[in-house]
Amino acid sequence: MACVEFDYVVVGAGAAGCVVAGRLAAAPGRPSVLLVEYGGPGRNPLLRVPKGFYYTLRGDRYLYRYLTGPVAPGGAPEVWLRGRVAGGSAAVNGMMWLRGAPADWDGLAARGNPGWSWADVRPAYQAIERHSLGPGGGRGAGGPLGISVAATGDPVTSAILEAAAGYGWELAEDVNASDTERIGYTPSTIAGGRRTTSYDAFVRPALDRAGRDGGRLTVATRTRAVALTFDGRHVTGVRTVDGRGAVRDLVARREVILSAGTVETPLLLERSGIGQPELLRKHGIELRAEAPQLGERVIEQRGAALQVALKPGVAAASSLSTRTGQVAEAVRWLASGRGLLATGGYDLVCQFKSAPQADRPDVQGLFVPMAMDTGSKEMRLARHPGILFMAYPLRPQTASSVHVSGAGPDDPPVIDARFLETEGDRAAIAPVLGVARAVLGREPLAGLVGAEEFPGLAVAPGPDTVRYALATGTGIYHAVGSAAMGPADDDVTDPRLRVRGVTGLRVADASVLPGQLSGNTAAPAMLVGYRAADLILAELLRVLLVLVNAGGPGAPPPDQPARELDDPADEQRAAEGGREPHDRLVFERLAAEPPGQEGVGGPDDGGQRDRDREPLP
Numbered sequence: 001m002a003c004v005e006f007d008y009v010v011v012g013a014g015a016a017g018c019v020v021a022g023r024l025a026a027a028p029g030r031p032s033v034l035l036v037e038y039g040g041p042g043r044n045p046l047l048r049v050p051k052g053f054y055y056t057l058r059g060d061r062y063l064y065r066y067l068t069g070p071v072a073p074g075g076a077p078e079v080w081l082r083g084r085v086a087g088g089s090a091a092v093n094g095m096m097w098l099r100g101a102p103a104d105w106d107g108l109a110a111r112g113n114p115g116w117s118w119a120d121v122r123p124a125y126q127a128i129e130r131h132s133l134g135p136g137g138g139r140g141a142g143g144p145l146g147i148s149v150a151a152t153g154d155p156v157t158s159a160i161l162e163a164a165a166g167y168g169w170e171l172a173e174d175v176n177a178s179d180t181e182r183i184g185y186t187p188s189t190i191a192g193g194r195r196t197t198s199y200d201a202f203v204r205p206a207l208d209r210a211g212r213d214g215g216r217l218t219v220a221t222r223t224r225a226v227a228l229t230f231d232g233r234h235v236t237g238v239r240t241v242d243g244r245g246a247v248r249d250l251v252a253r254r255e256v257i258l259s260a261g262t263v264e265t266p267l268l269l270e271r272s273g274i275g276q277p278e279l280l281r282k283h284g285i286e287l288r289a290e291a292p293q294l295g296e297r298v299i300e301q302r303g304a305a306l307q308v309a310l311k312p313g314v315a316a317a318s319s320l321s322t323r324t325g326q327v328a329e330a331v332r333w334l335a336s337g338r339g340l341l342a343t344g345g346y347d348l349v350c351q352f353k354s355a356p357q358a359d360r361p362d363v364q365g366l367f368v369p370m371a372m373d374t375g376s377k378e379m380r381l382a383r384h385p386g387i388l389f390m391a392y393p394l395r396p397q398t399a400s401s402v403h404v405s406g407a408g409p410d411d412p413p414v415i416d417a418r419f420l421e422t423e424g425d426r427a428a429i430a431p432v433l434g435v436a437r438a439v440l441g442r443e444p445l446a447g448l449v450g451a452e453e454f455p456g457l458a459v460a461p462g463p464d465t466v467r468y469a470l471a472t473g474t475g476i477y478h479a480v481g482s483a484a485m486g487p488a489d490d491d492v493t494d495p496r497l498r499v500r501g502v503t504g505l506r507v508a509d510a511s512v513l514p515g516q517l518s519g520n521t522a523a524p525a526m527l528v529g530y531r532a533a534d535l536i537l538a539e540l541l542r543v544l545l546v547l548v549n550a551g552g553p554g555a556p557p558p559d560q561p562a563r564e565l566d567d568p569a570d571e572q573r574a575a576e577g578g579r580e581p582h583d584r585l586v587f588e589r590l591a592a593e594p595p596g597q598e599g600v601g602g603p604d605d606g607g608q609r610d611r612d613r614e615p616l617p
């Protein structure tokens with residue numbers, strides 16, 4: 001079995017992992033960083049087309065499709081999607097960029113998580129964003145991640161906005177800039193008419209720099225982390241299997257950072273012996289560290305959808321509903337990067353109160369000026385123009401859970417998907433269809449709207465809507481919380497994102513968020529990645545200061561247990577000292593691949609060759 005060493009090993013090139021890896025690799029001293037990604041490098045041009053979202057979600061080439069247990073008592077299982085490609089879920093998601101409300105970030109800090117208040121995270125967001133609206137409203141304008149607000153100005157979306165304003169919502173140029181009842185074009189991770197991800201913003205530049213400034217980032221795509229490796233309770237690295245079945249133990253001299261997402265991160269921890277003792281025993285997994293809350297307290301949002309047809313003759317903005325319209329828009333996008341294909345998955349976003357007495361919005365709604373094909377189980381567009389509306393409670397409290405069903409990496413997760421079990425969650429979703437109908441019924445929109453295609457007027461606001469949401473609604477693919485941070489001994493991670501009970505291991509992805517932050521989760525996940533890098537680098541600085549003061553290398557971080565001070569491995573590392581070889585080259589040699597910086601497991605040309613070469617997944 002081959003074994004290679006890096007300073008940091010990051011598992012998962014998703015929304016958060018790319019930010020952690022890219023920032024660590026750019027840090028002073030240029031630590032060597034390995035970013036391990038199960039999916040491919042994702043070079044298919046369709047992943048770049050913003051409205052290609054509806055296409056790439058159909059297959060499973062870039063996706064995990066997890067089957068949950070029955071959703072409501074006696075209900076049906078549903079599928080939870082996640083991205084499995086460089087960029088992670090953010091490479092296949094709806095591109096909505098919602099930063100979360102300041103009040104919710106402050107709430108996270110108030111739960112005993114210093115460093116996570118709005119005042120703490122806002123500068124990080126500003127450092128991430130390169131916003132088309134420029135600075136102001138809390139936005140950043142000089143960061144690496146392109147964000148834009150695409151105002152198509154087509155007649156249907158314009159009519160929705162006008163009707164919504166008549167209904168009483170503020171028309172917001174930037175919906176992230178306030179916490180009122182408001183509607184606006186959706187801020188999206190789109191730049192120059194193309195989808196952007198944290199892979200583009202943080203990893204590609206680090207790869208480009210490698211060799212020029214001594215940066216040492218390696219990206220191993222089509223490589224799956226199957227377990228953590230240990231020395232006692234210290235995590236020494238990860239065991240991986242690549243696309244050809246080669247097994248490697250990758251050593252992390254400093255830390256392993258798990259960024260595999262809310263579903264995969266707890267599975268990897270459990271398979272590695274961290275979790276609930278009883279559950280691990282049941283699956284024959286040796287216990288390394290107890291984590292009673294791991295995989296529990298998973299908070300997902302639940303949506304209810306409504307669709308109307310547009311009246312005959314109102315074809316504007318619906319040209320994606322016809323084959324000729326799709327071709328015309330494709331040509332336009334290729335020529336100019338503009339048009340309907342250049343807009344995000346969900347064109348308009350609104351936030352509103354489920355009851356007038358609420359102190360701030362507790363529901364998010366989305367309007368798309370297109371109809372979905374109700375006869376298809378896949379995300380297919382209908383051949384007629386329409387408007388799709390979907391809404392979900394912003395801060396649900398009902399908890400789901402995610403656990404392993406066995407010790408092996410291919411054993412599927414057991415997802416107990418639970419929704420709308422609290423009075424507050426039900427009260428928040430109960431009125432949403434009524435709100436949608438009220439907006440759709442206002443001029444100038446009412447003049448364009450034809451029949452309601454689903455769910456139909458028989459589903460009234462109130463308990464009917466709750467039942468409808470449970471029976472036919474969907475999870476929004478926003479689950480957080482399976483490795484939630486917190487101050488208590490049984491919280492899986494501490495506020496510095498270190499996994500309790502072991503050393504050398506952090507989690508940096510959506511799973512550390514103990515609740516929803518009034519929006520979506522890609523922006524918060526990237527923020528977690530950014531802050532994780534801050535925390536890691538601050539600790540590295542402290543270590544370096546200790547080393548300088550102690551007069552040499554080898555002293556462990558000040559907050560590691562005393563046992564570590566006597567660790568022979570540390571002495572060995574100290575004795576070696578000096579600069580490490582260029583790990584990227586070492587790794588690539590071991591992978592017996594032609595030279596190249598990314599896609600160590602094999603190139604992705606988005607075509608047949610790629611499929612032929614890709615035994616995993």
Ligand SMILES: Cc1cc2nc3c(=O)[nH]c(=O)nc-3n(C[C@H](O)[C@H](O)[C@H](O)COP(=O)(O)OP(=O)(O)OC[C@H]3O[C@@H](n4cnc5c(N)ncnc54)[C@H](O)[C@@H]3O)c2cc1C
Pocket residue numbers: 011012013014015016017036037038039057081082083084085086087088089090092093094095096097098223224225226259260261262264265268345476477478479508509510511520521522523525526
């Ligand atoms: C269809 C869909 C639509 C969405 N729409 C939006 C939206 O419009 N706006 C929004 O804000 N959010 C949206 N989300 C949610 C958002 O994209 C995610 O919450 C966010 O990307 C989570 O980031 P993460 O870093 O935690 O995990 P991810 O981005 O999911 O990244 C995890 C990565 O880890 C890799 N990985 C997992 N296990 C392993 C392993 N064992 N070894 C190696 N690699 C591994 C995965 O392949 C993946 O690339 C959507 C999600 C989906 C699926």
